[in-house]
Amino acid sequence: MNDERDHVAATLERLYPPVIGGPGWDDVLARLDAEDSPVAVHRERRAHHIPWISRRPLLAPVAAVVAIIVLAAPALAFSPKVRELVGLKSPAYVPHQTLVAKVIRVRFHTPYPRYGPPLVTVTFTVGEAGKAPGTGVPRGSALFVAFVGKTGTQTQLVKAHGSQGRYQATGRAPVGGIENILVGGWINITPKQSPTASKGFWIPVINLYTPE
């Protein structure tokens, strides 16, 4: 019995060798000072208690935005493009000839959420192959991400935010896990770069593993 315990102890010693070096007590005190600094205390107080007076100036603009959304919603609902964007109508995308996308990071917000599949944020770049991100992506373009589940189901498109070729999109992962990520977009194709004249494309993602 003791031999076995010695064996386990020796194994743990080998697997997790002693950690040498690193910051000392001064670092603990520095962290303590940083937490106690007026800036940190102020930030903490603001996080926990926002006085009503500070919200009042925001009320008018927020009410105006809500009113615009409520009034514009019926009109937008009949627009074919909006219907495509919100997933009511399947977009007729074709693969883009010169642009490629590269996924930099896929981050799960909550690995094991209590209800439903987790939220996922995808960070990616878009640009012409072999060139810097952003090249060949004119202003007025809009990019989207969709997840393909392990069962082959595809989630709705989620809009990506970003600029200069680097974007982030947050959406709900499909049930069962993510098998692949699709990047699509409305790329401006007119010389004047009018935001209304654009065409939808799938943008090949060049660094994802795709099963044969």
Add this chain to the structure above:
Amino acid sequence: MRDEQPGVAAIEAIYRTKLGQFRRVATGMLGDPQAAQDAVQDGFVRAIKDRGSFRGDGPLEAWVWGCVLNATRTSARRRRPVLDLSQPPPQSDTVETDPDEHVRRLIRQLPERQRFVLFLRYFADLDYGTIAAILGVAPGTVAAALHVAHASVRGALKEDD
């Protein structure tokens, strides 16, 4: 100035004498020496800030261990998994060439309490009573958790043999 406050000197003494043990336990729990180092430092910051809540009904060291283990738990919660889709998905019939990695993986899969008990027993050399005080459980629970953890590690080692 801060040294004159009651308790800080005692916490500092624990830090200076037991830092290696704290870091080893945290590394075992988190699997990343850098994250473990941060967790230990944060745990001691928390111990200094909350030292007023130490009731003195057990050893100070056990209470500090509790602060560090809480910081380790918080760090583990913050370390969200990142999915690397550039690599092929692992196949179920893949054979691990590194036997140490196989054992490490099995230890990672143990329940949190069993891992805490295992590392506190072997790396911090604490007795059952102290471990029970740190984890807030009965000494019998510690013995049972350690027994199961032992069996799991022995099983993994036998598989490798």
